[in-house]
Amino acid sequence: MSPKKPKIFILDTNVILHDSSCLYQFQDNDIVIPMPVLEELDHFKSGHLIINFHARNFLRAFDSISNEHLFSDGEKIAEDKGRIFVTLDREFHPDIAFNFTAKNPDHHILNIAYCLARENTDRQVILVTKDVNLRMKAKAIGLLAKDFRKDHVEDITKLYRGFRRIEGIDENLINSLYQKPGVIEKDRLVTKEPLMPNEFLILRNGKHSVLARYDPFTEKIWHLPKKMAQGIMPRNAEQIFALNALTDNRIKLVTLSGKAGTGKTLLALAGGMEGKKDYKQIFLARPVVPLSNKDIGYLPGSIKDKLDPYMQPLFDNLGLIRNTYLESDSKHHQTKTMMEKEKLVITPLSYIRGRSLVNVYFIVDEAQNLTPHEIKTVITRAGEDTKLVFTGDIFQIDHPYLDTHTNGLSYLIDKMKGQKLYAHINLEKGERSELAELASDLL
16 A cells, blocks of 8 residues: 655645744645745735734745755755745636636635646645635635644633532531631532632522632632722622732733623723732733734824724723722822823733833733734743733634634633633623623624
8 A cells, every 4th residue: 555645735825924833833744835925925024013023934934944946846844844845826727717816816826726736636735724715715616725723722612711600519618708717628619620720619509609719829719709999890700700810919811701891801901900009010902903904004193193093992991990080089090190100001012022021910902813823922921020911702803814713812711721820711791781781692
């Protein structure tokens, strides 16, 4: 029996811009880089966004292994990997020319993949792209196309929620948590599944219940009373859990997920403002994902004019916190004072690159629009005494090449669960208004 021939993977530009290390993710199979992809990468190599970093990083790695054989026999990527080839653009095959215009760069990549599939009938040829529409076009002409799924979260329905409800708890145990100091030994609570570090609990016995958290630092279970933060009073159990994680300085990484109106951003800001004395600065950041995936430089006006539309939700939530106090109260004016002294900084996430993240409370809003690599880049910049908070809705993604399974927030929740320095809460109940909750559920 003859050995199975390696597959041929043709990479689209967006795969490289998603993960510049993608060359090393295809085992011993061969990789083809179409010339139109190199042309597109040339347009992305300048700039400060993460996609610009990926373009430069890939081109440097590509240059280190390239030689004159790239256009013929290919070049070995690594000892246990396949070969990499560069394919020049080609005249459109009649099947492609009849259906697709040559003005679209994606169609040139599609044409190259189609021609290679017809020339290599003894091998499996696969177009790899994060563009759903291009995958559909490929399938329409009988070409195998797949998403790049290195950081894929398989079953989103089983994604860690950060808390659990347990019924039938001994009433004496519930009473013990309500009595000072509000703590019991972990062994007193018997559960089907082991408790996760910093997992939150709703313990019930009929009409009696108590909110608690398993503290991995003391290995005990603590009662969680309702506490206000910066004038914001939590309205449900999940919000109580979130504020507890946000204000515990031992927990260095917190993620808050949930649909619009559940209070993710407001709680993160309230938690940060509540602990402002413990940190040198509070950073509030959002990824900028404008139409056509262009940088904010395309917008007219000053840098402030460009940023305001993207940062306005953060200002709105700060306004809610400010207005919990009377104008005569000094706390009503503290956000303005902190911004003037740069104790509170609101900025696009791309502007954080190069800044020191030591002793900082760092909130990243709309984190579902980040790739797993971008999430890792932010976290690995965290210095001593820094706390990171990521908020977002994994079902509301604006990024053209991410989905519920591949976005950075889902990936972070899936990979970090069970870590001592990490806590997560999925906020389920909307608290913005009755109308907002109805629209979120039905529309």
